Amino acid sequence: MRKNITEEYLETILYLTRGGARAKTRDIALAMDIKPPSVTEMLLKLRKQGYIDYVPYEGASLTGEGRTKAVEMERKHQLLETFLVGTLGVDTDTAHDEACEMEHTISDGTVERICSFLGHPRYCPDDHPITRGPCCESADAPTPLLNLEEGEEGVIRVVTLDNNTRDYLLSLGFMPDVQVLVRKKLPSNSLLVRIKGSEIAIGRDIAGRILVSRVAPNVIG
């Protein structure tokens, strides 16, 4: 049996059991475009491997082990999709299909590097939250933009300012998951940053209230 298929099944079941109910054979068959008898056969195999709890006619739910594997797959998928759409400009449908293929062959290490390169994004292009991986946990805790040095790059996490200033900053592109590069830092801590293709000067009071994660410099070199 190919690793691919197992992973696809686990991912589908994860998706279908989001609401808490068990995944029905018919729904799995529908979602994966496979005939129900084949699904049943596969579910029995997965149960034997310890990935799922499966009761015929009631449906399937993930075991702890199965869930870990499924979440890992989902995370790979979402990160690949984010990379394809956000960085390479691939259209969303193509990105989805190709991410589905790539997620099964890509190594954990490469995924971690993509995650760091993207600055540990919180949401994928479909706006579903991305599960945090080990690399996200070990990444720098958010730090004020103010603490970045000249030439350093960060990804915005939170903007903690009054509504008017925040809205104004939003219109200039200062929002979560956006990359900023510190171009110039004066001794007074006023910053000149590059964001969304233009250069913006910000005072230290504002720079102190935009929290960013440093983008790991070794992956963008």
Add this chain to the structure above:
Amino acid sequence: MTRIKALKVALIGNPSVGKSTLFSRLTGIGVLISNYPGTTMEVAHGRVMHDDISLNLSDLPGIYSLDTAIPEEQTVIKYLQDERPDVILNVIDSTRLERNLYLTLELLELDIPVIVALNMVDEAAMIGVDVDAEQLSHLLGTVVIPTSAGKGTGLEELMHAFRNLPDHRGQRHVRYDRHVEGYIAQLQSMGLRRNEAVILLSGGRTEGYPEEISTAIGMMRDEIMSTHDAPVLELLAGNRYSDAGLIARSVMRKRTEPHTGLRERMDGLFVHPLWGFAILAAIVLSMLLVVFFVGGFVEDLISNVFDAYILNPAKAWQAPYPILSIVVIYTLIGVEAGLSIVVPYIMTFYLLMAVLENSGYLTRAAFLLDEIMHRFRLHGRAMIPMVLGFGCSVPAIMATRSLQTRRERIITATLVSMVPCSARSVVILGLVAKFISIWAGLSIYLLMLVLIVLVGYILGRTVKGEETGFVMEMVPLRVPELTDVINKTWLQMKEFVYVAFPLLIVGSAVLGVLQFIGFLALMNTLLAPVTHGWLGLPEFSATALIFGVLRKEMALETLAVAANTASIHGLATAMTPLQMYVFAVFTTIYIPCLASIAMLKRVLGLTDTVKVTALTILLALLVSGLIAHLVPVVAAALFSY
């Protein structure tokens, strides 16, 4: 197709994308600039006739989005609501495509046809970027015309685009988050237009909508906020920006290495922590020097000609009634005074300022000075009006209107009133520097600097209101266009011409009459306790100070006349150096001139104008009085040792 009615066109775009250049390219001269009703922002209107097409163009303030509370955006929103333009001409900067497209995407949602002028294509090419206009047009679902307003290319094609307006129904609408799209569909089924639904969801006011809609909106907003853990606007802005990013990436073709070496290096120097300040100081100093040398020369020229051919013949004329000849002569003096300050000093100053502004340097200076302004709890942006104040306080006070909060406007306008304008510089240089020493003259500038810092520090801590931080886009460095510089100069000058000039002429005539009926002599006596008693000035200086309210440098001329000396040179015998110094300090601080007061009232309202005026009078009395009393004591103490 022939159009009888002129199309109403709104020019909208980010700040400094060449919008105004394009506007003046299209309209030529004959531009009318007016305050848009209910706002402090200015909108320029112009007409274009081209073959069988006639356009009514309005150049709206530069904005980044349609969602924030800043005055520029509110003006544009109000204009769009009230005027309902037939078409929007959206000017975008090819070198900053992604950011510019954000606003474009918002405009495309408005159900108004949008024509996009893809401006500065030549500049983009210079930094190694080609933009595929055809592809962009395809993606945006509307007409995109590549232009270079600076060089004047693409204008013909642009005019042609107005002939066949695009259909707004084909325009690209951002596909928002699924959640939001669901709500939009729901709101549309309740009878709202798509763009209304978007505006309301992102936080627009629901007043005037049926109860069911406003409750639905409230619930939807809460729902979105709780599931996404972020304000709705942030979610929508994120969607728009990722759309803008996608479009930008798919239409931009990077070519070779950009040739920006020199520009980058200059830019680096301009904001360098050390060189940056050195360059800034050099620029400001040389600017002031140029203004005084060029200005002084031209002023002499103008007043000599005016005296010889207009004023002297008028004085020789025997009017049937003495009062009539007084009115005529003083009116003419007012005209002369206006001409001899406006053309030489103010115009020169603002020409230089416009060069600095259009080259992008001014934003760099603001960035450098942000920290200093911080000490007044202001920020770098407030620096620009203060530098303008060296020319003339009137347009400088006007410039404070672009500051975001009322608090910043009050503080900055007060400080601007204290910056020695060119008229006050004439008094400082013409009296103190000439008769005492150049160092004594410069010490007054230093004194004013200290006072401004002090007052700024105190006001920064006492004036209540919202404090905003410093956020400003750095305009790319550019070689300024001549037409832009001239337009901008006129924009600043016109405030002086329309506001200050009439006041000068009328005020001058009124003062002539007051003098004629003996009112001024009476004032000399009445004010003697202050002028003579506290400040130690000769009694006749009261007349000069009253004239100074009209126009600061007139205080000097009047002083010479009131002292009964044949010329200014006679002042050396009529006044002691200390008296001259005190007089100059008092004149520099004591009250904004009449025209500045009028402008203050327009920007701040009556109450705050009165406060600012009172503050300057008190400050002038205090500072110059202290100088008058302390200098002799200190001098005596020094001599006794």
